[in-house]
Amino acid sequence: MAHIFLASIDGPDGFSKPCVIKRVLPEYANLEAFSRMFADEAKVAALLTHPNIVQVFDFGKIDGQYYLAMEWIQGQALDRVLRHAWKSHFPLGQRVAVDVGIAVADALAYAHSKTLPDGTPLKLVHRDVTPGNVLVSRDGIVKLADFGIVKSAVNVERTSVGVVKGKYAYMSPEQITNRELDHRSDLYSLGIVLYEASTGRRLFKRETVEQTIIAATQVQVTPPSQVSPGFMPELERIILRLLEKEPDARYQSARELAMDLERFRAAQNWTSGGRELATLVTSLFPADKTGHHNTALSAFGSSSTSGMSSGGVPLERTPNPSVRLGPPVEERTSPTTRGPVADAALAIPVELAEPPFPWPIVLTAGAAACASALFWYFVA
Structure with missing residues (x-):
């Protein structure tokens, strides 16, 4: 358009x-x-x-x-990062998913609680939280984009009856069946993004639109631990709670989700992942011979x-x-x-x-693993 x-x-x-x-x-x-x-x-x-x-x-x-x-x-949309990582047999992993999740949850927490200048709640629902609308800069900064189909107090009466807006593979059950939405629908969509980023597996996307709609409506979620052996139980709990079919069973706010993810990251002794995200983007999308970087426009x-x-x-x-x-x-x-x-x-x-x-990256990780093994061998 x-x-x-x-x-x-x-x-x-x-x-x-x-x-x-x-x-x-x-x-x-x-x-x-x-x-x-x-x-x-x-x-x-x-x-x-x-x-x-x-x-x-x-x-x-x-x-x-x-x-x-x-x-x-100056960076890439997360969907391109995911595709390039999968093609290179280099999955993003749980740490990257957590860092992306915290950033997007912070953005949603702010947007969901925003008010109009007169103090009226904006009641914003993004309705299109997908990897294509999550941008990762070459500096490792994560930004949510594209509020083109947002539902809010500004346009609450604008959506025609019977018209479903969004991308089926990332819709909540209430969104795909055209029921009343609130901010918890965005949290469900974010859950799908985190599932795919952490496991390297599409959740509801199928060969045809009809198959995708059926899969998204049935909400049959294979636990991440069955897709990716060794998946951390606490992160699995967070993702599965996001993907609950009934909104009342999910996180009730993006702020609650962000705090849970931050507690999980702290328990793993992981620092903020800006550096890891920056390394990931520059590794998957290196500069060409002229020094120009593969990049994406940020508007959508x-x-x-x-x-x-x-x-x-x-x-x-x-x-x-x-x-x-x-x-x-x-x-x-x-x-x-x-x-x-x-x-x-x-x-x-x-x-x-x-x-x-x-x-x-692979050689560095291998060298670190060998050094760790030698250290514990001689200490023991």
Whole structure:
């Protein structure tokens, strides 16, 4: 539904700040439903200022077309990280999943408790917590993106009856059956993300949309310990509680979840995982021979990949005379007027390069294991 531009906000004395500009495609610009959804996204995002949420800088309208200027995260969406890790036979593991879980839980705790300027509860439900909307920067910072289909006090009456918004493989049972939602639906979706990140196995995704819907509706969850031998029981307890079919049996707030994950991490004597996440991203997505990094635009999530477009339709007039636009990367979703959207393909990456097998990491881990074994042999 939108073009995505990597842009630069330029100012005096060499000032330059990269950003992402999102603009509704011309064929959708005159459709009232899409214009309202785009405006609602801007209104909600403007209320949210948190280190684990992608920041919105500006929103406007030029020649009848809306645009949204947002923070650019130089890094990757978690779905691409997962796919590259699986292809390289290099699973992320439980520690990375915990670090991602704490960051996203913090973001959701903030968003779920946010109020409007007059003090009215925002009652926000993201409805699209998926690996494609979790961004990991090359510095190891995790950010939640894409509030395009959020349910809140701003747009509570906007969703048409019978229309299900989101991606089926990550929907809660109440969301996929189009029942009333609250913030606990997002926690269920986050549980699926953590399950897949920690086990390296898809939970509900199947070969067809129909099979995926059936699996997600039945909520038959194989315990992580049966998928990944040696899985830590306490982390399994946390994930399975998130994946309870009934909302009352789950965590009742994202803050409660974040605290539980932090207690678990502290019990393992794990420090904050920013360094590990940064190493993971730079290892899986190394710079090419020219020094450029494979990267992703931060404005939205992705469930598929494509290359940077060399053409596209540039803005006839930029939102700000000091903003320079690069070529667009297209982001498209099926119109909600055509019915439910399953795993809508939102294309975000600039380039895709097959990463080399991470031999340095493997060799370092092997050397550490040998050293530990020798130490205990001689001590004993």
